[in-house]
Amino acid sequence: MRQILLLVVFVLAARWLVKTMRAAQTQAAMRGAARPGAARGGARPQPSSEPRQLVEPMVRCAVCGVHAPKSESVFGGARYFCSAEHARRYAARASGREGR
Numbered sequence: 434m435r436q437i438l439l440l441v442v443f444v445l446a447a448r449w450l451v452k453t454m455r456a457a458q459t460q461a462a463m464r465g466a467a468r469p470g471a472a473r474g475g476a477r478p479q480p481s482s483e484p485r486q487l488v489e490p491m492v493r494c495a496v497c498g499v500h501a502p503k504s505e506s507v508f509g510g511a512r513y514f515c516s517a518e519h520a521r522r523y524a525a526r527a528s529g530r531e532g533r
Contacts, residue, residue, distance in 0.1 A: 492513035495512040
């Protein structure tokens with residue numbers, strides 16, 4: 434019984450020690466990140482000061498209403514279209530001739 438109790442105490446002490454070491458490493462890394470000129474262990478990339486744009490803006494097609502990425506859409510007549518066919522169809526409808 435005494436050996437089991439000693440084993441439990443040893444395991445709890447080891448877990449506490451690991452948790453304390455991890456917290457100290459995290460705090461040291463955060464302090465190092467706070468100082469821009471601080472040397473760090475390991476080769477970590479420096480975060481850029483300019484924000485990255487994670488998602489591309491979506492635009493709505495003037496003909497069918499489908500949303501498409503802005504870089505893949507067709508711009509014409511101050512409107513965005515999901516395809517060149519829809520841009521032509523819109524231009525034909527706006528000019529008065531119904532072309533298909």
